[in-house]
Amino acid sequence: MQNRNIASTFAKGLAVLGAFDGSAPVLSLAEIARRSSLDRAVARRLVLTLVDQGFVQSDGARGYRLTPRVLRFAGGYLGGRQVGRLVQPVLDRHAARVGAPISMAVLDGHDVLLLAQSTLQNSVVTFGFTLGSTLPLLHTSLGRMLLAMRPSEIAAELLATAPLQGRTPEALTDRRLIRAEVDQARSAGLCIARAQLEAGITGYAVPTGPEAVIGLSRAQGLGHDAQDDQAAIKALQLCAAELIQTGAV
Amino acid sequence: MQNRNIASTFAKGLAVLGAFDGSAPVLSLAEIARRSSLDRAVARRLVLTLVDQGFVQSDGARGYRLTPRVLRFAGGYLGGRQVGRLVQPVLDRHAARVGAPISMAVLDGHDVLLLAQSTLQNSVVTFGFTLGSTLPLLHTSLGRMLLAMRPSEIAAELLATAPLQGRTPEALTDRRLIRAEVDQARSAGLCIARAQLEAGITGYAVPTGPEAVIGLSRAQGLGHDAQDDQAAIKALQLCAAELIQTGAV
DNA sequence: TGCAGATTGTGCGTATATCGCACATATGTG
DNA sequence: CACATATGTGCGATATACGCACAATCTGCA
Numbered sequence: 001m002q003n004r005n006i007a008s009t010f011a012k013g014l015a016v017l018g019a020f021d022g023s024a025p026v027l028s029l030a031e032i033a034r035r036s037s038l039d040r041a042v043a044r045r046l047v048l049t050l051v052d053q054g055f056v057q058s059d060g061a062r063g064y065r066l067t068p069r070v071l072r073f074a075g076g077y078l079g080g081r082q083v084g085r086l087v088q089p090v091l092d093r094h095a096a097r098v099g100a101p102i103s104m105a106v107l108d109g110h111d112v113l114l115l116a117q118s119t120l121q122n123s124v125v126t127f128g129f130t131l132g133s134t135l136p137l138l139h140t141s142l143g144r145m146l147l148a149m150r151p152s153e154i155a156a157e158l159l160a161t162a163p164l165q166g167r168t169p170e171a172l173t174d175r176r177l178i179r180a181e182v183d184q185a186r187s188a189g190l191c192i193a194r195a196q197l198e199a200g201i202t203g204y205a206v207p208t209g210p211e212a213v214i215g216l217s218r219a220q221g222l223g224h225d226a227q228d229d230q231a232a233i234k235a236l237q238l239c240a241a242e243l244i245q246t247g248a249v
Numbered sequence: 250m251q252n253r254n255i256a257s258t259f260a261k262g263l264a265v266l267g268a269f270d271g272s273a274p275v276l277s278l279a280e281i282a283r284r285s286s287l288d289r290a291v292a293r294r295l296v297l298t299l300v301d302q303g304f305v306q307s308d309g310a311r312g313y314r315l316t317p318r319v320l321r322f323a324g325g326y327l328g329g330r331q332v333g334r335l336v337q338p339v340l341d342r343h344a345a346r347v348g349a350p351i352s353m354a355v356l357d358g359h360d361v362l363l364l365a366q367s368t369l370q371n372s373v374v375t376f377g378f379t380l381g382s383t384l385p386l387l388h389t390s391l392g393r394m395l396l397a398m399r400p401s402e403i404a405a406e407l408l409a410t411a412p413l414q415g416r417t418p419e420a421l422t423d424r425r426l427i428r429a430e431v432d433q434a435r436s437a438g439l440c441i442a443r444a445q446l447e448a449g450i451t452g453y454a455v456p457t458g459p460e461a462v463i464g465l466s467r468a469q470g471l472g473h474d475a476q477d478d479q480a481a482i483k484a485l486q487l488c489a490a491e492l493i494q495t496g497a498v
Numbered sequence: 499t500g501c502a503g504a505t506t507g508t509g510c511g512t513a514t515a516t517c518g519c520a521c522a523t524a525t526g527t528g
Numbered sequence: 529c530a531c532a533t534a535t536g537t538g539c540g541a542t543a544t545a546c547g548c549a550c551a552a553t554c555t556g557c558a
Contacts, residue, residue: 021321040535041517048484066325075380080274290545
């Protein structure tokens, strides 16, 4: 059809693989076909191919689920960038110091995509978000910071098209107000978002390189404590400086 | 060709994606074609498809590298299994108690595939291994434990065919001796491997469910300290018991 | 500088793998 | 029990992927 340099069957297969987005652990053929906008027969053959290759397993009946083998792709990315060796220890060390988990993320499509996440025992805010999971672009400090780092045309385009996914009464629903927040993040070089995604949670983000940001969340005490903000931002900036030094990502 | 229910183009595309295995961050077309055993022209079209879909980016010249978007597949798996919410906190808590990072792994092909890894500030042994990376099956405690958990025909098959990748003078090179270690692991329900992969490092592993194992590594002091072994195994068993309770993986 | 070997870009005829409809069967829902 | 929805699969038509072949480009070495 379109371009002789694009293998459409492969593209469709990737869409099938992408249908397993984590929102449901097990999918039926009909569900897969719907999510990937493919003919059922086509989706079926592609799923069977994935089963044959060991990336998906059938539960005997009409359920299909990813196998751990899909993690190899992530391993290819993370290993190539040496994330485990260079980035993770830095995140862990600063997370321990500041007392909150630190995440690294990039922009991917209309989402914030988590690249790495320091873990921390006894962390009050138990994320539940892991590597490869996504967060809303417009209602997180990470997302707004990422927007601020893009060229203005691209940022404007994303601001206009990304879905509004705020989940709190305080969440901004006017894209112009979000734009103002993004502009402020751009000039300040950091972003603070209060209660946009989870009630009582404040998110902080700073850039680390041209593509990536790091951030942390913490429970908002009674009244905005400027000292808390200061400490969180300072910790992130130190961490970012160290990450930039390593040159990874 | 073979089976009308298998889309060969998609299978080839997956082979191309798998060519990015983390051993080199950036690959040329010729290298990709070689690794995936495909005709150069075919590999090229498949890579261009990956670029079109945003999973690979070209560095302008003749270099191709994965984009973070491939992590979405990992996110689909991890999110579906709720690894971030159910598994990670348990690993972190026990790792902090025992003072060493704990990894969870499954068997995938001829490799140990890392599913999750607790991080720990100030850990002496800095792994460098991350989620999705692989370890040798025959020369790690994790791998031998996984072998011990498989039906004997499958274990025998893997024992005979998996590559010998020991990297120390003490590493076993006789498959029969490794088989004896696996047999012992099966009857004991745990596995200890000394200096098989890294000199001076001892690995410990115990099962957690029918498919997965958890393990940790620590530097071997002078002389085998039975108390250290005891402590490591005990910690892993407690951790495994808790993981089995959660029902994840 | 110049040559040899390797890598890359791509056009094109042909064989065939893929598409997607359509029908039959299975499942499950009120 | 009937209706709605999901699944398995055969098949003809055709879009599509294959892979050779040639040209352009790059890389290293003498």
